[in-house]
Amino acid sequence: MRRLKTRSVAVVLAAVGVLAAGCTNAPPPEPGQQPAEDAPVSLPGEGVPQVTPQPTEMTRLGDDIAVHGTVEVIVDPIADQPTIDLATQVLRMAGASEVLVRQPGQRSPEADLRIRIGGRNSPMIVKGLQAMHYGAPANMDPESYVLAASGGEDPALIIGAGDPAGVYYGVQTLRQIASPGRIAGVGVLDEPAMPNRGAIEGFYGPPWTHQERMDQLAFYGDMKLNTYIYAPKDDPYHREQWDQPYPPEKLAEVQELIGQAQRHHVRFTYALSPGNSICYSDPAHFQALLAKLQVMYDSGVRDFSLPLDDISYTSWNCSGDQQAYGAPSEEAAGRAQADLLNRVQHEFVDTHPGSTPLQFVPTEYSDVEDSGYKTAIREVLDPRVLVMWTGDGVIPPRITVEDARKAEQVWGRKLFLWDNYPVNDFDGSAGRLLLGPYAKRQNGLSEQLTGAVVNPMNQAAASKVVEIGAADFAWNDEKFDPKRASRAAAEYLAGDRFAGGEPGLTADPKTADALLVFFDLNHMAPLASGSPWQDPAPELARRLESFRAGWQNGTRDQALEDLRRYARAIADAPEQIRRGAAADFVADSEPWLTATDRWGDALLATVDGLRARTDGEEGAARDAFQRAEEAADRAGALQADPTQVRPEGPIMLADGVLDTFVRRAPSTLT
CATH class of the missing domain: 1.20.58.460 (Hyaluronidase post-catalytic domain-like)
Structure with missing residues (x-):
């Protein structure tokens, strides 16, 4: 991925203005200080508010913008309605008495502040950035954005991006640089380090409620997480009854989740886990699988996964597989699985517009050693299929770049990390709430992985502590600091949040310290x-x-x-x-x-x-x-x-x- 830090267009800075009162986080006072880690906590530069995930580049651009009276938001079609609604909510909470949304070419002469939101190369964004002397790449990667804000006699705020998700993320950053009465005068150039970032609901035990899933999807939008993999072990139609259609009421719930994900620019990945009973060589089973995926496609899903984890390859589920692939073995299982995955990729994904490459959790998912199984997958599986991996161990003590390189060699492709932290569904975690930082994942993994998702706890809201750290890491692992991310999680839960409870622009410091x-x-x-x-x-x-x-x-x-x-x-x-x-x-x-x-x-x-x-x-x-x-x-x-x-x-x-x-x-x- 092209990184913004290598752009050839220079950023021309205005004179440094007044500090953004109410936006800059100070080190937490005694006694509620951050848990000690190896490295000191990194704090924002002078006058620069803390934003999570940490942007690729953020710098003071000018005076803060006073927010009051009528604010006019000029948007072009790249901004969808949820993005417009979010911007309106932020501006009202920051102090606007009225927010007027206009299309380019329309203006209100009575506006106290005008904000422009649109495509990076739209005329109004190009002219606005030129007027502010703020440089940004003309061609921006997906989910990247530029934000420029400066107050003074002629205040201006510009958000430009290359796609709707980038615009939405720019407004999420606006949410964090806004405080009551003002918006920080900063320039931001930002893009994600990993293309796939999020969570996989893949734990055992008491399931999340429907409302908890809805809340999680909104929260992922807050944190610029773009991936939710629906793989709840409690859903019988995901695993035990994979070949049976959803009852109407259950399908309606899943469809509501799909719509919630779309509103918050989260890719709802539907996972179907047939490994305990599928007959790989049975055409009827294959057609049942395609029918299940088709229902989800018709419901709006464009991302699909076939987890084949936690199954055995010491026996077949039907005699036909014995005839097709020989006696049960790890190598035979690998060939059978690769054939199934290739057919789904070629006959379903490739024939359904908008679908992304198929995802897959292998039966061997937690080591870096070669085997007959991995050899079969490496030699037969379509290279486009994303293969998931938990690191060197089901719950590894650390995940390093070298681990990922070794895994790439045995799988023949870069891998998609399924991180089993903070999941607490195993005997060793009995009685524990896992609220430690997202840590011991090596900076530089973004260059070696196709993405990363965490497997959360049975407790959905408490999982946000680690999910915030994981979001920070996946967006910008180069600058990731576990202590800073933990502080950000405390502040989010202490009031600086939108999805989790009542919204707010500022955190209660006493609550953050207690957390x-x-x-x-x-x-x-x-x-x-x-x-x-x-x-x-x-x-x-x-x-x-x-x-x-x-x-x-x-x-x-x-x-x-x-x-x-x-x-x-x-x-x-x-x-x-x-x-x-x-x-x-x-x-x-x-x-x-x-x-x-x-x-x-x-x-x-x-x-x-x-x-x-x-x-x-x-x-x-x-x-x-x-x-x-x-x-x-x-x-x-x-x-x-x-x-x-x-x-x-x-x-x-x-x-x-x-x-x-x-x-x-x-x-x-x-």
Whole structure:
């Protein structure tokens, strides 16, 4: 893909104007600081607001634009109605009393501000950018856009793109540079690093509700994610009854999801998983498969996937396959699957206008070793088919560029990443809410992958924490910073959101800080074995280590004061989150919020006991330690609700860090 950073047209900057009040994020104050990672958090440049996903290039262009009175939005046909509606909503929330939408050539002499939105090469966009002395490529790749905003005596705001999705993404960026009363005076040149970015609903256990799926699709639009793969294991017509038509009421639900995806520029990818019962050589089965895909095509779907994961190739489903491909083996399974996929690509996808290349999840999806199965796929499968891969392991501790290169060699093509994080449907994740950052995915993977989707948790709203990081990575992995992405997730859930609950242009900082404390307590991310690939509660662990050092070196008063401040932040975080965060996130997180309440009380009581001990009041210390033990026992008794998550188990929160300190401190800190 051509990258904007290599463009030959120079960006000519206006004089640097006043800072964008209300738009620039500052580092979070103590005690709710970001969980520690290897690299420091990257912050925007002077006067430049934070935008997520992080743009390819953003710079201060001029003064902020004051928003008030009548705003006129001149749009050409490239902007669809959802884009116009979003722009109107943003401008009203920013302070416009009236928003007038006009076509090029129409003008209102009474407008206080005019905004132009259209194709990059339309006359009004070309002239507008020239007048602002802002250069941008004339030919822009799909989903790319340019935004130029500058206030002063003659304020102007221009959004230009090469396709409707790019225009929509430009307006999503407008949403993030707007604050009450103003729009930041910045120039943005932006394009995605990966062409396919999003989520695959492919987990086991309690399914998302229809409303949660609708909300997720709107949220993907907010985050410039363009792919949703519909593969819910709870849908029998996706897997067990793949060859049966949907009942009318179920089909109507799926069609509503398809329409929601289209409104938010998300490609609804319909996945059909026939591997447990299909007879590859049976013409009737092939026709049943095509009939199922045809219904989805007629409903508006243009993206299709055939997952053949989690099946066996030690036996055939019919005697005809034995005759056609020989005895069951990994190589025979590969040839049979490749033949099926090629027929679907050639006889369905190629004959249905607008369809994108077929997607496929192989039976061997989680390693970089060659095999007879991979050899058959490599030699037989149409090179256009997108092959999905989970990294080197079903749940890998990291995903590197070298891993992806090795996988490309054995598959004979660049791969589409199915990232099994933050999914929590396996035994090693029992009792956990996975809110750690999207991390240990190497910068540069965008050059090696055809795209990336994450497999979320049973808890849809809580999955947004990692989904925001994944969106940031897939859009601009070159500048990706896990800490910055986690902060962005906290701010989104704390009020700076459109899809998740009531809309807003600014986040509540107290709620965002409380969420960061909560994210840290739920930072641990397990491998299939249950051992961590992201450590539990690194920020709390750092503070406890600092406390122990102070206790040992004689600065006990200061150490106790510092630890009590953070213990209070833990104890207060749940109520602040319940008051200020998105309601669906609170509902998803309630068992872990309750655990945080109790562990916060336990930590506060432990600090009180240590304070009493330093003051020589051993009786008061014993009483405080007893309160801490009782609170810890109440926390440990909490169980995950099996109707909400699979697998269920005791609620896990900062285990090995918080519980260890509370239970050992009375006997080890004397």
